[in-house]
Every structure is written in structure tokens, then in C-alpha cells.
Amino acid sequence: MEKLFKLSLLNQAFKAIISYPLRSFFCLIGIALGILSITLIIASIEGANKRALQLFSDFGPDAILIFSGSEQMRSARIRINTLTLDDMQAIKEHIIGCYEAIPMIPVRNMNVSYGDKKWRTLGIGSTIDYFTSWGWRISDGNSFSQEDVEQYNNVAVIGQEIVKQIFNGNPQSAIGKTILLNKKPFYVAGVLKERGISFGSMVLDDRIIMPITTAMREMLNERKYIGAIRARFYGDITSRINDVTELLRQRHGIKGESPNDFTIRTAEDAKQFLLVLQGTLVLFLGITGSISLIVGGFVMANLFMISVQERSAEIGIRRAFGAKKYHIILQILFECIIISIAGSVLGLFLSFVAGKLIIAYTTIPIFFSHKIFWITSLVATAVGIISGLYPARKAASLNPVEALFV
Amino acid sequence: MENTPIIELKNLKKSFFIGNREIEVLKGIDLKIYKNESIAIIGQSGSGKTTLMNIIGCMDKATSGTYLFKGKDITTFSDDELSEIRNESIGFVFQQFHLIPYINALENVMLPTIYSKKPLDSVKQKAISLLTDLGMKDRLYNKPTQLSGGQQQRVAIARALINDPEIILADEPTGALDTKTSSEIMDILVSLNEKGKTLIIITHEVEVAERCKKNIRISDGKII
Numbered sequence: 001m002e003k004l005f006k007l008s009l010l011n012q013a014f015k016a017i018i019s020y021p022l023r024s025f026f027c028l029i030g031i032a033l034g035i036l037s038i039t040l041i042i043a044s045i046e047g048a049n050k051r052a053l054q055l056f057s058d059f060g061p062d063a064i065l066i067f068s069g070s071e072q073m074r075s076a077r078i079r080i081n082t083l084t085l086d087d088m089q090a091i092k093e094h095i096i097g098c099y100e101a102i103p104m105i106p107v108r109n110m111n112v113s114y115g116d117k118k119w120r121t122l123g124i125g126s127t128i129d130y131f132t133s134w135g136w137r138i139s140d141g142n143s144f145s146q147e148d149v150e151q152y153n154n155v156a157v158i159g160q161e162i163v164k165q166i167f168n169g170n171p172q173s174a175i176g177k178t179i180l181l182n183k184k185p186f187y188v189a190g191v192l193k194e195r196g197i198s199f200g201s202m203v204l205d206d207r208i209i210m211p212i213t214t215a216m217r218e219m220l221n222e223r224k225y226i227g228a229i230r231a232r233f234y235g236d237i238t239s240r241i242n243d244v245t246e247l248l249r250q251r252h253g254i255k256g257e258s259p260n261d262f263t264i265r266t267a268e269d270a271k272q273f274l275l276v277l278q279g280t281l282v283l284f285l286g287i288t289g290s291i292s293l294i295v296g297g298f299v300m301a302n303l304f305m306i307s308v309q310e311r312s313a314e315i316g317i318r319r320a321f322g323a324k325k326y327h328i329i330l331q332i333l334f335e336c337i338i339i340s341i342a343g344s345v346l347g348l349f350l351s352f353v354a355g356k357l358i359i360a361y362t363t364i365p366i367f368f369s370h371k372i373f374w375i376t377s378l379v380a381t382a383v384g385i386i387s388g389l390y391p392a393r394k395a396a397s398l399n400p401v402e403a404l405f406v
Numbered sequence: 407m408e409n410t411p412i413i414e415l416k417n418l419k420k421s422f423f424i425g426n427r428e429i430e431v432l433k434g435i436d437l438k439i440y441k442n443e444s445i446a447i448i449g450q451s452g453s454g455k456t457t458l459m460n461i462i463g464c465m466d467k468a469t470s471g472t473y474l475f476k477g478k479d480i481t482t483f484s485d486d487e488l489s490e491i492r493n494e495s496i497g498f499v500f501q502q503f504h505l506i507p508y509i510n511a512l513e514n515v516m517l518p519t520i521y522s523k524k525p526l527d528s529v530k531q532k533a534i535s536l537l538t539d540l541g542m543k544d545r546l547y548n549k550p551t552q553l554s555g556g557q558q559q560r561v562a563i564a565r566a567l568i569n570d571p572e573i574i575l576a577d578e579p580t581g582a583l584d585t586k587t588s589s590e591i592m593d594i595l596v597s598l599n600e601k602g603k604t605l606i607i608i609t610h611e612v613e614v615a616e617r618c619k620k621n622i623r624i625s626d627g628k629i630i
Contacts, residue, residue: 008520012509019508317504320465321518321565322493324486401460404504 009327013334016311023307027300027336028343031383034293035347035376036354041285042372043355047365048281052271058135059267064241066229066248067263074263081225082261085212087251088229095243097234102129103212105227107182107219110208112166114179119165122207123181125215125226131157131192133230141175141190149211152218156186160194161206181208184218237266293379296343297387300336304391308332308398315395316403325396332395336388337381344380348373410477411438412572412604413462418471420457431457433627434471441572444596444605446615449624456577458624459608463496463575464488493522497566497603499595501578503558505550505565511537512546515564522569529568536564540594556587563594574598576607580614592617 017024059065067074068082085103092101107123124130128143144155158166158174167174171191178185195204216222233240241264252261308315315328355366420432431454439445449455460466461473464480465488473481475491483491492498505514515533537546540560550558559579566574576595580588596617599605607618615621623630 012520015509015513313504314506317506318517318521319489320463320492320498320504322489322521322569324489324521327521400465404465404500405456 009331010334010338013331013338016331017335017338020307023303024339027296027303027339028346030296030299031293031340031343031380032296032346032350034289034296034383035344035380036350037289037292038379039348039351039368039372039376040354040358040366041282041289042375043351043366043368044285044364045282046369046371047367050367051365056267056271059270060133060135060232061267062234062237063133063230063232063267064237064244065265066231066244067265068225068227068261069263070259070261071263072259080261081222081227082252083226083229083248084224085226087248088226088231090247090251091229091231091244094247095231095233095240097240098231099234100129100133101229101231102127102133103226103229104130105212105215105220105222107210107215110219111182112162112179112208114166114177117166119162121159121162123215123219124207124209125212125219126209127212130209133232136195137193138190139193140171141188144189144209144211149213152213153211154181154184154186154214154218155189155211156181157190157192157209158188159192159205159207161203162208163191181210182219186210241266293383297383300339300383301387301390304332304336304388305394308391308395311395312398312403315398316400316405319398319400320404328396329392332392333385333388336392337384340380340384340387341377344376347380348376409440411474412441412476413437413439414472414474414477415462416472416474418461418468418473420454420461420466421469431627432461432468435624435627435629437622437629439604439606441604442599442602443620444599444607444618445620445622446607446609446618447622447624448609448612448615450610453624454627455608455610455624459575459577459606462606463498464491489521493518494569495571495573497569497571497574499559499562499566499574499576499579501581503550503555503562503582505558505561507550510547510549511542511553511561514550514561515568517565518569533564533568536567537561540564554587555583556590559583559587559591560594563591563598567598571603573604573606576605578609578611579607580609580611588613 066083069078069080073080088101088103092098103126105125107125110121110123112119112121127149128146130136131138131143138157141157143157144153147153148155156179158179160171163169163171163174166179167177174188174191177188179188180186192205192207192209210219212226216226231244244264245260248262249260254261318328352368355368358364358366415435415437418432418435418437419430421428421430423429435458447455447458457466461468464475464483468481471481472479475495480488480491505511506517509517512530512533515537516529519529534546537543537560540563542557542560542564545553545557550561553561574595579595580591583591592614595605595607605618607614609615
């Protein structure tokens with residue numbers, strides 16, 4: 001019985017919504033735009049979270065990255081090489097629990113050319129362990145060999161972005177070709193599997209890996225120093241970092257309070273960096289999104305206030321035939337809630353479309369989860385109730401006599 | 407029990423405030439209406455007859471005095487309790503018909519049942535048969551704007567009857583209709599009285615008042 005009664009009130013609310021299409025439409029759009037912005041914000045937060053986790057696992061939770069140059073120098077963008085291959089060997093031999101250490105040296109702004117195609121990319125010199133250490137498989141062809149490293153051979157493994165730019169996206173056609181890197185001929189031995197992720201302007205797939213010896217001697221004319229060392233350990237990573245710091249300070253002759261001439265990064269640091277970035281973004285976007293939804297709510301409250309004035313005769317009629325105040329309140333609230341929910345459905349749909357566009361044309365990570373659905377439905381219902389409450393109470397408090405005879 | 411009036415007003419007064427000035431619209435009304443009576447309350451505009459109707463119809467409260475409804479003092483009833491009386495016992499018929507514009511004739515007739523505690527299953531059948539009896543069989547699904555004045559008033563009468571109230575309270579029911587339609591509507595109302603409804607009509611038209619068995623004149627807030 002009671003159920004049936006509520007259903008018929010709901011039915012009346014539906015009819016009223018359809019009968020005042022312009023009012024309903026404007027309310028709907030207001031709510032939809034609010035939900036759109038909130039949904040996109042949640043989706044980008046979740047996308048960023050996923051990316052941070054991805055980064056964490058890509059980096060390896062048991063790994064550290066040691067860069068040349070102190071923290072201050074790095075933040076001032078002063079590049080100085082202080083680490084050596086001997087440092088790497090020392091870490092491998094003296095630090096307990098170290099099961100892997102690889103050297104890396106960057107060749108920045110390296111020119112690639114093949115035929116009439118030209119591209120500029122990042123070259124990285126490393127050892128054959130580079131691929132296993134980063135968990136980065138070779139999709140076509142092979143890695144360079146230990147022999148290549150020992151003999152300074154001009155052999156390269158290229159990333160998918162290079163394949164796209166130079167070889168029309170066909171990795172098979174790249175294998176065995178000779179390309180020019182800074183005008184020096186290199187044999188393409190293999191192609192890296194696509195990573196598909198990027199950090200800001202840095203696209204992971206846009207790189208070429210070569211033997212570290214080749215990079216040092218042929219490309220950079222560098223005899224001693226390397227750019228960075230990646231090492232992986234068993235056991236507690238924090239105490240390993242202390243051990244490494246101690247060892248390198250000793251080897252570099254740094255005493256007392258003097259600052260390190262190297263910087264150590266862990267997966268945790270990388271994650272923190274992303275989370276900090278995200279924190280300010282969330283705050284900014286959160287405020288923007290909430291404001292747009294609040295505006296939507298105000299639009300609805302406002303339009304319903306006007307509507308209640310216009311419909312005072314209807315309210316008077318309902319009251320004359322036995323509607324209690326709460327019946328009137330319920331009907332107006334139902335109208336608001338229905339519009340809000342419909343608006344949130346529209347907003348969700350728009351955000352899926354917008355999300356697809358963002359994924360297609362930008363590097364902003366967007367991820368839609370079922371959580372978004374629940375949050376928006378909840379928020380929409382809340383907005384419906386909050387913006388409907390005042391007009392509904394106003395409608396219920398109309399004197400039926402005055403409402404009828406205006 | 408047979409002699410208990412269905413409506414009894416004792417020294418009923420009603421005043422309104424306009425700014426700081428108190429205007430007394432009803433100046434002590436004593437009135438007894440018995441079951442199955444048909445009464446016309448006659449008065450010029452400004453005489454207080456509409457205010458009286460609103461109070462009889464439980465839409466407004468008196469400033470002082472007593473209102474006994476079926477022997478029960480309802481003077482201090484709450485808004486919700488008065489709503490229940492309107493819903494169950496009073497069927498309103500208004501001069502301007504007052505149908506809800508965005509629902510059809512049938513839905514308008516069923517409107518009071520939304521707010522009543524009666525089972526809803528048979529309501530639609532009942533609404534259809536009421537409209538059919540009033541000659542509106544072909545107009546069930548028309549919106550009020552697609553109906554003539556007389557047709558709208560028939561829908562309004564069917565709506566007043568849907569919850570089987572004891573009292574039909576009509577405020578100038580023919581005021582917006584032409585002579586021919588007026589007399590048709592009056593025929594319907596009189597026949598309802600003959601079938602046992604208590605009929606109270608507020609009017610200033612002599613022709614309408616003549617159709618009722620009892621006439622009460624109201625002037626300057628008093629029954630004369």
C-alpha cells in the first residue's frame with residue numbers, strides 16, 4: 001500500500017518533469033556539466049594513481065638509481081659526471097645483497113637518420129643487463145651481445161617511437177638496417193616492446209639503447225665517467241642505501257659535512273614525486289569541479305523556486321484534495337532527484353566521450369572505475385535533495401487558500 | 407445520532423490582518439448542516455462567503471469559535487488531520503475547475519486517491535465509470551486544455567466523487583459557464599444530492615440558489 005502510494009507520487013513527479021521541459025532541460029544540463037567535471041577529475045586522479053603504481057613496479061621496489069651530481073646540482077640542472085664504472089664494480093662487489101648493477105650514460109639530443117627520414121631522440125649506453133633489469137623485453141630481433149659491449153660495436157636497439165618515425169611503424173623492416181646516429185652508422189639489432197607510457201614530455205618509447213662502451217667512446221668521447229648506476233638488492237633497501245652512500249663517499253674522498261656528489265633515487269621517491277604533483281592538482285581540480293556542481297545545484301534550486309511560484313495553483317489543488325505538506329515536499333524532491341540522476345547519467349556519458357578524447361589527444365592518464373559510478377550517483381542524489389529542499393518546503397508552506405485563488 | 411449535524415459552526419469568527427489593521431470577515435456565524443441537505447450560501451462578493459466556504463472545507467481555520475465536524479470538534483486539528491478530512495469527506499468543485507493542466511482527465515479524477523489510504527487497485531475502474539456516468543467516456547485521455555468548460559467541470563465533479571465523500575462543496579460551480587451548460591452542471595449536482603450527498607453551494611446567482619432546498623444569506627460577515 002505505502003509502496004504503491006510512493007510510486008504514484010513518483011509518477012506525478014515524472015509527469016511534471018515532462019510537462020515543464022525547458023525548466024527540466026536547464027536543470028539537467030546544469031547538473032550534467034557539474035557531474036562531467038567531477039567525473040573527469042576522479043578519472044584523472046585514478047589514472048594518475050594507476051600510473052604511479054605502474055611507475056613503482058616498473059622501477060622495481062628493490063632498485064635504486066644513483067645519479068652523478070649532488071641534489072642541488074640536479075635541481076639547478078647542472079650536469080656533471082662523478083660516477084665511474086669502477087664505482088659500479090665496487091657496489092657490486094662490496095655491498096652485501098647487491099645482485100645486479102648496471103651502468104647508464106645518456107646521449108642527449110641524438111640525431112637519427114635513415115634515408116630521408118630524420119628524428120631526434122635520447123640515446124642510452126648500457127650493458128646487456130639493461131633489458132632484464134628494467135623488465136623491458138625485446139619484441140623483434142635481438143639485444144646487442146656481450147661481445148658488442150667488449151668490442152665497442154655500433155649496434156643499437158631502438159624504441160617503438162623510433163620505429164614509428166623512421167620505419168613507418170613496421171618493426172620487422174627495421175631489423176638489420178643501418179641507421180645513422182649522430183652521423184655514425186649503427187646496425188639495428190632489435191626493437192624494444194612498446195611501453196606506451198610517458199612522464200610529462202618524456203615518452204619512454206622514444207629512445208635508443210647501445211653498448212655503454214660505444215656510447216662513451218664513439219658518441220661522447222668520455223673515458224671515465226658515466227651518468228647513472230642502477231642497482232638492485234636483497235633485503236632492507238634503506239640500510240642498503242646507507243651502505244652505498246658510505247661506500248661512494250669514501251671512494252670519492254668526501255669527508256665530514258661535505259655534501260654528496262651523487263644522488264640516490266628509489267621507487268618510493270618516484271611515487272612520492274607523482275603523488276605530490278597529484279595532490280596540488282587534485283586540490284585545484286577538486287575546487288573547480290565542486291564549484292561547477294554547486295552552480296548546477298543553484299541553477300536547479302533557482303528554477304524550482306520560480307516553478308513553485310508558477311505552480312501554486314497546482315499545489316493548492318493537491319492540498320484541497322487531501323495532500324499533506326509532506327506529500328508536496330516529496331513530489332518536489334522527487335522531481336529534483338530524478339532530474340539530478342538523469343543529469344548525472346548524461347554527465348557520465350559526456351565524461352566517457354571526453355575521456356576518450358583526452359586519452360586520444362593528450363598524455364593525461366584517465367581511468368574510469370565503478371567507483372566513479374557510485375560517487376556520481378551519490379553526489380547527484382545529494383545535490384537533488386539539497387537544491388530541492390528549500391523550494392519543496394516553500395511549496396508545502398503555501399497557504400492552500402491563497403495558492404488556489406491567486 | 408440521526409440528529410447530529412454533519413457540520414456545526416458555533417459563533418465562528420475570522421479576521422485577517424492587513425498591515426496592523428484587523429479586518430473581521432466573519433462576525434460570529436452559527437450554522438448547522440445536516441446529512442443529505444442541499445444548501446446554497448448566498449452573498450455578494452465581499453460578504454465573507456468564500457472565507458466561510460474555506461473554513462467549512464477545512465482549508466482555513468477560524469480565528470475563534472467552534473467547528474464540529476460529524477460531532478467532533480476539529481477547531482484545533484493539525485494541518486495533517488485537516489488534510490485527511492478534506493481527502494475523505496469533502497469533494498470540492500471550483501468556479502475555475504482547477505484541474506491540473508499536465509495530466510489527463512482520468513488522472514485528474516484519480517488525483518485525490520494518491521493521498522488517501524484506500525487501496526488503489528479498483529480506482530481506475532471507478533474513475534472510468536464516474537466519467538462515463540457524466541458523459542465523458544470519449545474524453546478520458548484528454549488534457550484539460552482540450553476540453554470545454556462544461557467538460558472540465560464534469561471532470562472536476564468526478565474528481566470530487568472519487569473518494570466517496572459525504573459532502574460536495576461547490577464554490578460558484580457555474581460561474582464560468584454559459585446558461586445551458588450551467589443548468590446541466592446544476593442537474594448533476596442536484597442528482598448527487600438526491601443520491602445521498604450533502605450539497606453545499608456558494609453562489610451569488612439566484613437561479614443556482616433556487617435549485618437548493620435551503621438558502622442561507624450572508625452579508626457583512628453575518629447570516630441574515
